[in-house]
Amino acid sequence: MSHSTVPSPPVTSGPARRHGLPALATAAAVALGALGLAAAPAFAETPAGADRPIRFHHQRLDWHGCKTGPDDRAGASLDAAGAQCAEVTVPLDYRRPGGRTISVAISRIKATDPAGRRGVLLTNPGGPGGPGLDLVASLAQWSPALTSRYDLIGMDPRFTGRSTPIRCGWKTDVFLRSAGPNRRTFNESAALMKELAAKCARGNRDVLPYASTRNTARDMDVVRAVLGEPKLSYLGYSYGTYLGAVYTQMFGARADRIVLDSAVNPDTYGPGLLSGNEPAITAALRNWAAWAAAHDKDHGLGDTTTEVLATVNHVNRAAARRPLRIGGYRIDSHHIPYLLFGPLYEDGEKAYADFATQVRALADATRGTVVTAPPSLKASLDSLFTGTGALDAQAPIICADRAASRDPETYFRDIQAHRADEPLYGPLIRNITPCAFWPTAPVEAPTKVRNGVPVLVVGNDGDPGSPYLGQQAMHRALTGSRMVTLRGAYRHATYLGAGNSCVNTTVERYLIDGVLPGGDVTCVKDVTPAG
Numbered sequence: 001m002s003h004s005t006v007p008s009p010p011v012t013s014g015p016a017r018r019h020g021l022p023a024l025a026t027a028a029a030v031a032l033g034a035l036g037l038a039a040a041p042a043f044a045e046t047p048a049g050a051d052r053p054i055r056f057h058h059q060r061l062d063w064h065g066c067k068t069g070p071d072d073r074a075g076a077s078l079d080a081a082g083a084q085c086a087e088v089t090v091p092l093d094y095r096r097p098g099g100r101t102i103s104v105a106i107s108r109i110k111a112t113d114p115a116g117r118r119g120v121l122l123t124n125p126g127g128p129g130g131p132g133l134d135l136v137a138s139l140a141q142w143s144p145a146l147t148s149r150y151d152l153i154g155m156d157p158r159f160t161g162r163s164t165p166i167r168c169g170w171k172t173d174v175f176l177r178s179a180g181p182n183r184r185t186f187n188e189s190a191a192l193m194k195e196l197a198a199k200c201a202r203g204n205r206d207v208l209p210y211a212s213t214r215n216t217a218r219d220m221d222v223v224r225a226v227l228g229e230p231k232l233s234y235l236g237y238s239y240g241t242y243l244g245a246v247y248t249q250m251f252g253a254r255a256d257r258i259v260l261d262s263a264v265n266p267d268t269y270g271p272g273l274l275s276g277n278e279p280a281i282t283a284a285l286r287n288w289a290a291w292a293a294a295h296d297k298d299h300g301l302g303d304t305t306t307e308v309l310a311t312v313n314h315v316n317r318a319a320a321r322r323p324l325r326i327g328g329y330r331i332d333s334h335h336i337p338y339l340l341f342g343p344l345y346e347d348g349e350k351a352y353a354d355f356a357t358q359v360r361a362l363a364d365a366t367r368g369t370v371v372t373a374p375p376s377l378k379a380s381l382d383s384l385f386t387g388t389g390a391l392d393a394q395a396p397i398i399c400a401d402r403a404a405s406r407d408p409e410t411y412f413r414d415i416q417a418h419r420a421d422e423p424l425y426g427p428l429i430r431n432i433t434p435c436a437f438w439p440t441a442p443v444e445a446p447t448k449v450r451n452g453v454p455v456l457v458v459g460n461d462g463d464p465g466s467p468y469l470g471q472q473a474m475h476r477a478l479t480g481s482r483m484v485t486l487r488g489a490y491r492h493a494t495y496l497g498a499g500n501s502c503v504n505t506t507v508e509r510y511l512i513d514g515v516l517p518g519g520d521v522t523c524v525k526d527v528t529p530a531g
Helices: 054-058 073-080 135-142 144-149 183-201 213-226 239-250 278-294 305-321 349-365 375-385 394-401 408-418 468-477 501-513
Strands: 084-091 101-109 119-124 150-155 232-237 255-261 324-326 329-331 455-460 482-486 521-523
Touching: 054 084, 054 213, 073 135, 084 213, 101 135, 101 213, 119 135, 119 213, 119 239, 135 144, 135 150, 144 150, 144 501, 150 213, 183 394, 183 408, 213 232, 213 239, 213 394, 232 239, 239 255, 239 455, 239 468, 255 501, 278 305, 278 349, 305 324, 305 349, 324 349, 329 375, 349 375, 455 468, 455 501, 468 482, 482 501, 501 521
Parallel strands: 119 150, 119 232, 232 255, 255 455, 455 482, 482 521
Antiparallel strands: 084 101, 101 150, 324 329
16 A cells, blocks of 8 residues: 555656555554564465466467557557567466456566576566556666566556556545544545445456455466566565565465565555554654755745744645645645655655645645646646546555455544544544445455565665554564665665665675675665675
8 A cells, every 4th residue: 555666766857656555555663573483484385276277377478569559658668678568367366267367467678698697577666556567667777787687577466557457437546535634524535435445346346356465476476487487586666565575475485586675564564554654754754844944945835844844734724724726626634644645755856846846836825826736746636636547456456455444433533542643644544445345355364474585675764655663574574584774764665766875786786696685784875785
């Protein structure tokens, strides 16, 4: 449940991010403790029946160009990078491999050094619900070293992008909304969630139970087999870390070199995982506010951190009294906290300047005049109010992974209990979701991730989407893992995204040379790893 996040290259003009549900991404802020994890098996057991659809392992792929039409920018970037695309047939329901099938789209950029090729590296940009075909084009540009040693494999997970997509018919790409200041506004958000769930059920009810991460992990293993590989290496961001961890649990003996960046807490990933994120989000907001104060002459939000935060709170309170008019949109208390959350996923100069420009526009709108939205804010508003269908699979995946409370009162009581100490973000991250009204229940229990598969967990201690305590929980659950931490960053996606040579070198030494650090690694700006 996170921003679907593709890391930006170290030196570019702007973020390359698909707007999904922030959290993602994301994880609860409660540490697990030891819980006897040292006794976990070195490799997870492949569950009984997981190999039954063996006939799918021997299909022959029809590789072709990736661009589907003149407006297909993702396909065009793949073609320009020398990629090819194909479709893999998989069972809809792995318990019935002889039944209905669906198609999963993959992309491939072949290793540029065939003699030194060591296998395939499957990638996932996050989400959930984010298509992943074109991530390999970016990776090929940013990391020639990876491209030389691996066939880079992109994949649109089942029901996303080109992979038998679910269409919910929503006029929004993001279902995350704030409950607002009172019972009336909470009831409004609950009514919207109920409506969204009902819309998604129309025409999709028969496939919704099979949108789970466990089934996507099974699809990954079919892709591995179809590509003729005995093992699978993997790079996943945000939600992709949960997907990767589930794969290690289900198919641990087939996992090769696994990198999980901006890891979520595997024990809480599901409809309510955002509820512990407030301290990390607030810390990231304060870091941006300090930057904005230092650039007050450019943005006029206040010349101290306290003044900038006061401007932010003024915007939130004003929108609760009457909607703000931004372009053709009316922005109220349901929308403001989300608009003040998503931009915190990046901490670079341009990202911070864009966020300051957005807040300036919102602050101007509190005077009652119609304000023209700056481009970055307009993109977020378009996503909130019109939608493209690009993330229609997000709720189906989350709701298929873990059941949510179906009693609206449980959400309202939780919000009220934390309203005093979480006035801005609490009503957003603790609010009810479509899963409370979902028409189907999960067909499998949530995956308990506990194994000793060697994994490199990558993150930073200021991540607002996947808070550091959740990253550490993933590290503890994967007892064979090592963790590399970038200190002092406030962003989502660290490898390549942060442009930090220490992090990048540590990750690539593992992926390319197979050297998993002997212990956890701490990185600061552009120094050699410590640890």
